[in-house]
Amino acid sequence: MSSLNMLTISEAQNLLRKKEISVIDILEAVFWRIDSVEEKVKAFITINKENSLTVAKDAQKKIDSIGSNDNISLLGIPIAVKDNICTKGILTTCASKILYNFIPPYESTVTMRLKNKGYILVGKTNLDEFAMGSSTENSGFQTTLNPWDLERVPGGSSGGSAAAVAADECIAALGSDTGGSIRQPASFCGVVGLKPTYGRVSRFGLVAYASSLDQIGPITKNVRDSAILLKIISGHDPYDSTSAPINVPDFTECLEKDIKGLKIGIPKEYFIEGMDKEIENTIFQAIKLLESLGAIPVEISLPHTEYAVATYYILATSEASSNLARYDGVKYGLRAVGKDLMDMYLTTRAQGFGAEVKRRIMLGTYALSSGYYEAYYRKAQQVRTLIKKDFEDAFNKVDIIVTPTSPTPPFKAGEKTQDPLQMYLTDIYTISMNLAGVPAISIPCGFTSNNLPVGIQFIGKHFDEESILKIAYAYEQSTDWHRRKPAL
Amino acid sequence: MKYEAVIGLEVHAQMLTDTKIFCGCSTKFGAEPNSQTCPVCIGMPGVLPVLNKKALEFAVKTGLATNCQISKLSRFARKNYFYPDLPKGYQISQYELPICEHGYIEIVSDGNTKKIGITRIHMEEDAGKNIHESSSGGGSFSFVDLNRAGVPLMEIVSEPDISTPSEAVEYMKKLRAILRYLNVCDGNMEQGSLRCDANVSIRLKGEKELGTKVEIKNINSFKFVEKALEYEIKRQIKVIEDGGRIIQETRLWDSNKGITESMRGKEEAHDYRYFPEPDLVPITINEEWLNKIKQSLPELPDTKRERFIKEHGISDTDAELLTSEMSLADWFEDAITSGGNPKLVANWVKGDLLRILNEENKTIEQCPVKPSQLADMLKLIENGTISGKIAKTVFEEIYKTGKNADVIVKEKGLVQITSTDEIEKAVDEVLLKNPGEVERYRSGDKKLLGFFVGQIMKITKGKANPQLVNEILNKKLS
Numbered sequence: 001m002s003s004l005n006m007l008t009i010s011e012a013q014n015l016l017r018k019k020e021i022s023v024i025d026i027l028e029a030v031f032w033r034i035d036s037v038e039e040k041v042k043a044f045i046t047i048n049k050e051n052s053l054t055v056a057k058d059a060q061k062k063i064d065s066i067g068s069n070d071n072i073s074l075l076g077i078p079i080a081v082k083d084n085i086c087t088k089g090i091l092t093t094c095a096s097k098i099l100y101n102f103i104p105p106y107e108s109t110v111t112m113r114l115k116n117k118g119y120i121l122v123g124k125t126n127l128d129e130f131a132m133g134s135s136t137e138n139s140g141f142q143t144t145l146n147p148w149d150l151e152r153v154p155g156g157s158s159g160g161s162a163a164a165v166a167a168d169e170c171i172a173a174l175g176s177d178t179g180g181s182i183r184q185p186a187s188f189c190g191v192v193g194l195k196p197t198y199g200r201v202s203r204f205g206l207v208a209y210a211s212s213l214d215q216i217g218p219i220t221k222n223v224r225d226s227a228i229l230l231k232i233i234s235g236h237d238p239y240d241s242t243s244a245p246i247n248v249p250d251f252t253e254c255l256e257k258d259i260k261g262l263k264i265g266i267p268k269e270y271f272i273e274g275m276d277k278e279i280e281n282t283i284f285q286a287i288k289l290l291e292s293l294g295a296i297p298v299e300i301s302l303p304h305t306e307y308a309v310a311t312y313y314i315l316a317t318s319e320a321s322s323n324l325a326r327y328d329g330v331k332y333g334l335r336a337v338g339k340d341l342m343d344m345y346l347t348t349r350a351q352g353f354g355a356e357v358k359r360r361i362m363l364g365t366y367a368l369s370s371g372y373y374e375a376y377y378r379k380a381q382q383v384r385t386l387i388k389k390d391f392e393d394a395f396n397k398v399d400i401i402v403t404p405t406s407p408t409p410p411f412k413a414g415e416k417t418q419d420p421l422q423m424y425l426t427d428i429y430t431i432s433m434n435l436a437g438v439p440a441i442s443i444p445c446g447f448t449s450n451n452l453p454v455g456i457q458f459i460g461k462h463f464d465e466e467s468i469l470k471i472a473y474a475y476e477q478s479t480d481w482h483r484r485k486p487a488l
Numbered sequence: 489m490k491y492e493a494v495i496g497l498e499v500h501a502q503m504l505t506d507t508k509i510f511c512g513c514s515t516k517f518g519a520e521p522n523s524q525t526c527p528v529c530i531g532m533p534g535v536l537p538v539l540n541k542k543a544l545e546f547a548v549k550t551g552l553a554t555n556c557q558i559s560k561l562s563r564f565a566r567k568n569y570f571y572p573d574l575p576k577g578y579q580i581s582q583y584e585l586p587i588c589e590h591g592y593i594e595i596v597s598d599g600n601t602k603k604i605g606i607t608r609i610h611m612e613e614d615a616g617k618n619i620h621e622s623s624s625g626g627g628s629f630s631f632v633d634l635n636r637a638g639v640p641l642m643e644i645v646s647e648p649d650i651s652t653p654s655e656a657v658e659y660m661k662k663l664r665a666i667l668r669y670l671n672v673c674d675g676n677m678e679q680g681s682l683r684c685d686a687n688v689s690i691r692l693k694g695e696k697e698l699g700t701k702v703e704i705k706n707i708n709s710f711k712f713v714e715k716a717l718e719y720e721i722k723r724q725i726k727v728i729e730d731g732g733r734i735i736q737e738t739r740l741w742d743s744n745k746g747i748t749e750s751m752r753g754k755e756e757a758h759d760y761r762y763f764p765e766p767d768l769v770p771i772t773i774n775e776e777w778l779n780k781i782k783q784s785l786p787e788l789p790d791t792k793r794e795r796f797i798k799e800h801g802i803s804d805t806d807a808e809l810l811t812s813e814m815s816l817a818d819w820f821e822d823a824i825t826s827g828g829n830p831k832l833v834a835n836w837v838k839g840d841l842l843r844i845l846n847e848e849n850k851t852i853e854q855c856p857v858k859p860s861q862l863a864d865m866l867k868l869i870e871n872g873t874i875s876g877k878i879a880k881t882v883f884e885e886i887y888k889t890g891k892n893a894d895v896i897v898k899e900k901g902l903v904q905i906t907s908t909d910e911i912e913k914a915v916d917e918v919l920l921k922n923p924g925e926v927e928r929y930r931s932g933d934k935k936l937l938g939f940f941v942g943q944i945m946k947i948t949k950g951k952a953n954p955q956l957v958n959e960i961l962n963k964k965l966s
Contacts, residue, residue: 102533108534204536208534326576326577328572332532369761
C-alpha cells in the first residue's frame with residue numbers, strides 16, 4: 001500500500017469510513033512526509049503540527065460515533081491553506097515582512113466552512129508576497145521549489161499549495177487566483193487547480209490583492225477532490241457582498257456524465273507563433289483524445305486576447321495600490337521607528353514590502369492619478385468589458401473553451417526574476433478568465449521530454465463549473481497523468 | 489455694496505443609525521476608546537464591508553425630502569489618502585453615481601422665498617479621531633480612537649446659490665429642521681454630528697464669471713456659519729480692493745480669533761485617486777421599496793407651515809417658528825386637538841411656554857405641561873373664569889406642579905370677579921380715593937385710565953374681569 005499521505009480526499013474518506021485507517025494514521029503520514037521533503041520543497045510558511053493533533057483526535061471520535069455509510073465529509077482530512085487566507089489564532093503573513101507577526105482574530109469564510117466539515121489544517125503555504133507573482137520567488141521569506149525538478153519554480157502565486165499537493169505533504173490545498181495563481185502553479189506541479197466563477201466563493205478573510213479579480217479555489221490531486229472542496233467552500237456569504245446568492249449544486253454529481261456532443265472551443269489567438277512546441281503538441285493530443293470521447297472541437301476567436309495582460313496589470317495594480325494602503329504601521333504588523341508620522345509610514349513600507357509589491361503599488365497609484373485615470377483605469381475597464389463580451393460571444397457557439405494553462409513548462413528559479421515583463425507574460429493564458437469572471441480548471445495532460453508537467457485548461461460559462469469539471473473528469477478517467485508522482 | 493458673494497455649502501450629517509455603515513458595531517457616542525470596533529472598521533486584512541441598509545434608507549429619505557432625484561443605480565468609491573485615523577488608507581465614499589442628485593430646498597431671504605439647489609447627497613463612512621497627548625516623560629504621543637470610524641455620514645452638497653451669510657444660516661436651519669423631522673440626524677453642530685464646510689468667492693455685482701473660490705473648514709455652530717462667512721467675504725473684498733488676487737486654497741475658521749487662516753494651497757491639495765469600490769456591488773433601487781420610503785416620510789416643515797397658516801389661521805411668522813421642530817409643531821397641534829384656540833395657543837407657545845423652557849434649558853420633549861393642560865386653561869380664559877393676566881400665574885403653577893388649571897384656580901381662589909355689583913364697588917372706592925386724578929381725567933388726560941384700572945385690579949387682587957372694569961369705569965367717568 002502506498003503511504004497514506006498520498007491519498008486523495010475521496011480515498012481517505014472511504015478508508016476512514018470503513019475504519020480501515022484512523023485520522024491519526026493519515027496525519028502522521030503527512031507530517032512524516034513533511035519532515036522528509038519540506039527542506040527541499042519549502043512549501044510551508046507555518047506548519048500547524050501541535051494544533052492539528054488535537055483536532056485529529058476530535059475528528060476520530062466523531063468518525064467512531066457515526067455509521068459506516070454516513071458521509072464523513074472532511075472529518076480528519078489534512079488540508080493546506082495558502083497563507084493569504086486568514087485563520088483565527090494562526091499566523092497569516094501573505095509571505096510579507098509587513099505582516100510577519102499578524103495573527104488574525106477572525107476566521108475566513110472558506111476555512112470556517114472547511115472547519116465546519118471537520119478538516120485538519122496542516123499548515124499555511126508559501127506564496128508570492130500578497131499573491132503578486134508567477135513563481136513564488138516574490139515571497140518575503142523563502143522560495144518554494146518544484147517537486148518535479150528542484151531547480152525549477154512551482155509557479156505562482158499559490159506555488160506553496162501546488163507544491164505541497166504535488167509532494168504529498170497534504171491531501172489537498174486551497175489557493176487563490178487573481179490572474180492564474182491557482183491554475184498556473186497547478187499546471188507547473190502536475191496537479192488539479194480550479195478557479196471558480198467570480199462570486200462563487202466568499203472572499204471574506206482572503207487578504208485582498210485585487211478585489212474584483214480574486215477568487216479562492218481548490219488545488220487537488222484529482223478532479224473529484226476539486227469538486228468535493230468546491231461544493232464545501234461555495235455559496236453566498238452575508239459578509240461578502242460580492243458573493244453571489246446562487247444555488248450551489250453538488251459538483252460531484254456531474255462528474256460521470258457523458259461528454260458526447262459537447263462543443264469545445266479552441267481560441268485561435270491562444271495558439272500563436274513562439275509558444276512552446278512541446279506544449280502545443282501535448283494540448284492537441286489532449287484535444288484529440290477528447291474528440292475520441294465524443295467532444296466536438298470548434299475553432300473560435302477571443303479577439304481582445306492581446307490586450308488582456310495590459311488590462312490586467314492596470315486594474316489589478318490599481319486595486320492593489322488601494323488595498324495595500326492599510327499596511328501603514330499604525331495598527332498591526334511591522335512598524336518601523338520614524339522621527340515623525342510620515343517618516344514612520346515611509347520606513348515601515350520601505351522595509352515591509354518587497355520589490356514586486358512596491359512596483360505594483362507604484363503602477364496602480366500612477367494609473368489612478370488625476371490626469372491619468374481616464375487614459376489608464378477607465379480605458380482598462382472598457383477593455384475588460386470587451387474581453388467579457390468575447391467570452392459571452394464564444395459561449396454562444398461552444399460549451400467549453402480549451403487552452404493551454406501556461407505557454408511554457410516550469411522555468412528555472414531565477415530565470416525571469418530580473419525581467420518583470422517576461423514574468424508577467426507567463427500568465428497570458430490565465431488572466432482573461434479573471435477579467436471575464438468565468439470559471440476555469442487546469443489539469444495534468446502530459447509531460448515534456450524533461451519530465452516536466454504540462455497542464456490543460458478548460459474554461460466554462462459563468463457559474464457553470466459543472467461543465468468544466470465534467471470534461472476534466474472525463475479526460476482524467478482516460479489518462480494516467482494525474483497518477484504520476486515526482487521522485488523526491 | 490459693489491461686490492456680491494457666491495457661497496456653496498458642503499454639509500456632513502452623521503446618521504442616527506444604531507450600527508455603523510459597513511459593520512455591526514454600535515455608533516453610540518462617548519464609549520471607551522476603541523471599544524466599539526471590529527476587524528472591519530479597524531481595517532484588518534481580508535475583511536469586507538457590507539452596507540447597512542438603514543443608512544441607505546436614511547440617505548434616500550433625505551434625498552426625497554430635499555426634492556432630489558434618487559439614482560436607480562448608485563455606487564461606492566474609494567477615496568485614497570493616508571492618515572492614522574483612516575484605518576484602511578481609504579475612505580469608502582461615493583463619487584460618480586451618488587445616491588441623490590439635483591434637488592433643492594427653499595429658504596426665506598428678505599421676505600422672499602428662494603430655492604437653494606442641492607447638487608448631490610452621498611453616503612460615506614466617518615473616520616476615527618486622533619488624540620494628541622504629551623506623555624509624562626516629555627515625549628509626545630498620539631493616540632487613535634476608532635470608535636467613530638465607520639459611523640455613517642451623508643454629505644449634502646449645495647449649489648453655489650447662496651449669496652449672503654444670513655442665507656447660509658437660513659439654509660443650515662432649514663436643512664437641520666428637515667434632517668430632524670426625518671429623524672436621520674440629530675443636527676447637533678457643537679457635538680459635530682452636523683458639520684459644515686463652505687466654498688466662498690466674490691465677484692462684482694452683475695458679473696457672470698465666478699471668482700476664485702476658497703474653502704473654509706471647521707465651522708461648528710450656526711453662529712460661526714454667519715461669522716466665518718462675514719469675515720471671509722470682507723477679507724476677500726479687501727484683498728481685491730488692495731489690488732491683490734484671491735488664491736485657491738483651504739482655510740480654517742478659528743473661532744477664538746474670529747478669523748480664517750490658510751491651511752493648504754491648491755498645490756498641496758490631495759489627489760484622492762477615486763475609483764469604484766470593488767468590494768461592494770452597485771446599489772440598485774427598486775421602485776416598490778422607494779415607494780414604501782416615500783409613504784413613510786413625515787409631513788415636512790414647508791408643507792406643515794403652509795397647512796398651519798391655512799388650517800389654523802395663524803400668521804406666517806408664527807407658523808415658521810412653530811414648524812421649526814416637529815416636536816414643537818406636534819405639541820401645538822395636540823393643544824388644538826384638545827380644544828385650544830389656535831391663535832391663543834400660538835401666542836402662549838411662542839410666549840410663555842418657550843420662554844420658560846428656555847430659562848430652564850429644556851426642550852419641548854421635556855416640557856412638563858401637557859398640550860391638553862394649556863388648552864383647558866385657555867378655555868377658562870375664554871369662558872371668563874380667569875383673566876388673561878391671572879392665567880400667567882396659573883400657567884406657571886401648571887408648569888411647576890403639573891396640576892390642571894381648574895384645580896389651581898379653585899385651590900388659589902383665582903376665579904374672576906364678574907359680578908357687576910362687586911366691580912362697581914371697587915370702582916367707586918378707587919374714584920373716591922383719587923379725586924384729583926378724576927378731575928384731570930375729565931379735563932382730558934385720558935392716559936389716566938390705565939392708572940384707575942391698575943388700582944381696581946390691586947383691590948380685587950387681579951381677579952376683576954378687565955372688560956367689565958373698563959365698561960364700568962368709562963360709564964362712571966363720563
